[in-house]
Amino acid sequence: MERVRVTKVRSTIKASKNxxxxxxxxxxxxxxxxxxxxxxxxxxxxxxxxxxxVKVEKI
Incomplete structure (x- = not known):
């Protein structure tokens, strides 16, 4: 199974509820x-x- 690292890079202030x-x-x-x-x-x-x-990196 492939592993990924997900990093939050932007704010969710104006993002939708979902x-x-x-x-x-x-x-x-x-x-x-x-x-x-x-x-x-x-x-x-x-x-x-x-x-x-987000930013996604393969590990």
């Missing part, structure tokens, strides 16, 4: 906070919805 909930589901609260995940279809879908707010 985008804010997706960021919370990823565990990203403050800017520059990061979390590592196995790249499952569910995680890939969440990342796709908030790709303009």
């Amino acid at each position: 985008q804010k909930l997706n960021m919370k589901a990823l565990g990203l609260n403050k800017i520059n906070s990061s979390n590592e995940f196995d790249l499952t279809p569910q995680i890939a879908g969440i990342i796709e919805r908030v790709k303009h707010l």
Whole structure:
């Protein structure tokens, strides 16, 4: 399984409610906070919805 590191790089102040909930589901609260995940279809879908707010790196 491929691993990715997701880092929050933009604020969610003007983001929609669903985008804010997706960021919370990823565990990203403050800017520059990061979390590592196995790249499952569910995680890939969440990342796709908030790709303009995060930076994704393969590990």
